[in-house]
Amino acid sequence: MADRSDAPHLPRSAPIEAYGNGGFAFAEMSHRGSLLCLPDAIWAWPVTRPEEIDKASLARVFAAADGIDTLIVGTGTDVWLPPPELRNALRAVKVVLDSMQTGPAIRTYNIMIGERRRVAAALIAVP
Secondary structure, three states, X not given: OOOOOOOOOEOOOOOEEEEEOOEEEEOOEEEEOXXXXXXXXXXXXXXXXXXXXXXXXXXXXXXXXXXXXXXXXXXXXXXXXXXXXXXXXXXXXXXXXXXXXXXXXXXXXXXXXXXXXXXXXXXXXXX
């Protein structure tokens, strides 16, 4: 099946079961590359470095902001301080940005979806 950027990998949210080797496992599926996990779907995300995270790469988050309270950003193995303009743009649509390395981001995301919170995650794949 071709990987089409206009079609989600999964038409719902799901916990991330495993990560590493450049990808993720969730809902009995695996995906190589980064992921954008929204409340209604999980998408391939072309970002490979924190410096690539901006309003354009998070367009789906902004489009779905009315259903999201928190965006967890998994920055791979790097620590990343989000630029103030991105944090402010998200705050303007009432989304709190929480940035951390991908491992802790997945654990936090899984807990929050388990609590049925309105959470999204942008996760950079790690080697």
